[in-house]
Amino acid sequence: MSATIPQLAAPPVKRIPASLDVDRTRRLRRRRLASDLLVIAFWASGAVAASLYLASGGMADWTSLGGVITGLGILAGLIGSDFVLVMLVLAARVPALDATIGHDRAMALHRRLGKPALYLLLGHGLLLLVGYALTAQLDLVSQFVQLWELPDMPLAFLSIALFVAVVVTSLVAVRRRFPYEFWYVIHLLSYVAVLTALPHQLSVGSVLADGTVQRGYWIGLYLVAGATILVFRVLEPLIQSARHGMRVERIEWIAPDVASLHLSGRRLDRLGARGGQYFFWRFWSARTWWHAHPISLSAEPTRSRARVTVRVLGAGTGRVTSVAPGTRVTFSGPFGLFTDAARTSPRLAVVAAGIGVTPVRALLESGDLAPGEATILLRGSTDDALFLADEVRDLALRRGAHFYLSTGPRGRSGGWLSQSDRNRGVTLRSAFPDLASSDLYICGPQDWTDAVLLEAHAAGVPDDRIHVERFDW
């Protein structure tokens, strides 16, 4: 059995200077530099878009109100397009990006850019409409008709309509109302939106006229974004999958709604995954081939076998867990920074809930842990909701890690522990006395994760020591 979680808060510990080995410190510093450079590159790309407009003498048109509004409209379009291309690259699952900021953080950034990009593109259309109307002394309706008659403009209007649909269906409030599959199909239309926007930029857009530097720059941007998608979302997964030739071997139900998929294939020990990472899996059955699922490996792969564990959360995961043995599997990955490579501190504090246990298990299995270095706390509302707990306990014992369980309902007052543990006075600090010198790994459902984060922030754990793996794609 596991030990009882200590309930007495440890005396406040001064932040111990990280006594990490030189390699890990250097890796960390390099990763932070790379991540800062990425941020700089992002803002610089937006500035270049505006700068090229200025360089082309765009300001010469800013002599009347209509001209100023037109100019602002052009700028909004250029910067909005730049954001859209950045979003494409962020979503392209580029391994270098994943190793720097993590795919989940890249996707969080992708989501945060969605609305600003849409506002810029809508602003582009509206400002140009008003600007042209003022200049031509026309009312908005006849101006709109004239815009519509310009070459490639109907396509551009289609594009903005698609962008609106893509962003609206991605709003949290809207997205919750529809199944994932609906959102997914609409989201695929963003490729169409990008492509239908392109012709009017090159034909009507005066800034990207033939033979200008801007035209070359923008065509280059589109090619880079397109190539990134093609290489990392199509070619690379196909090549990898062909090399490993994976198939579903059998499906093992370990709880009423949780199944482990045992996969067979060639040289699976060379998948290159560190413990805690995940892959996007695509199961080639008639009902599941059309979208990929992000699922962590729940065990370290052997030469010919790998295992993933899935909780049935919706129709998609339901279909995945009912594919027939022998179904072909393709994948892309590995992804995720939920590995010991992301560690910045000498100790490791891990809390996981529900199906979030799977990467934790793999982390324990393949991570580079010294005895006594790690403390694991698993949380489930019932014993049945503690998946793989026995396996994790075994591993913890072997790796010399502390292991705690917190089972039982969370109660009405919230929090991330069971009601009974909280009543006993268990806190993050009491469970992890070395919190001040630890990296905190959190893995579980969104609202539970938020509750842990709240307490971690209150306890003064700095952001760069918190590693979150979200299970809410």
Add this chain to the structure above:
Amino acid sequence: MRTRAILGSALAAFGLLAIGWEIGAAAGAGPATTATTSSGGTTDSGSSSPPTTSGSGSGSGTASGGSSTTATTPTTTDGTYTGGVARTRFGDVQVQVTISGGQISDVTALHLTDAESRSVQISNRAAPILRQEVLDAQSTNVQMVGGATYTSDGYLSSLQSALDQAGWPS
């Protein structure tokens, strides 16, 4: 770490915008903006449709000599000169200039952008503004008309080719 990213971004963005602004300002100062889009078109059509130089003055013959003649005879000759055709994405632009008493006395648009209805409208609005600006400034060194970049480009470059024929000092 965050500070480094923010400072770096601000610096990079500001620097890039400043460079763009500088280049734009430098290009906007002279009629150089017209060079990229319309210089090719002007030379093309200049040779295919020989400039008509029916003028009231007597020295109109110099016009056929082209730019080399102009360079050696910098004095302006009275007369009416037709500029080359400037090709733009929205149609051709060609203007005729009248020089009398050493002054630009009139500019007539022979052809304006007409590829789309919007272009016709833009051109019709821009042409009188450009004409007035040119008459005031007595050169092609004038403001482009807002929202009528193509028309302005073409108008001024065609006008420049006409003025070159007249031996107008540039």
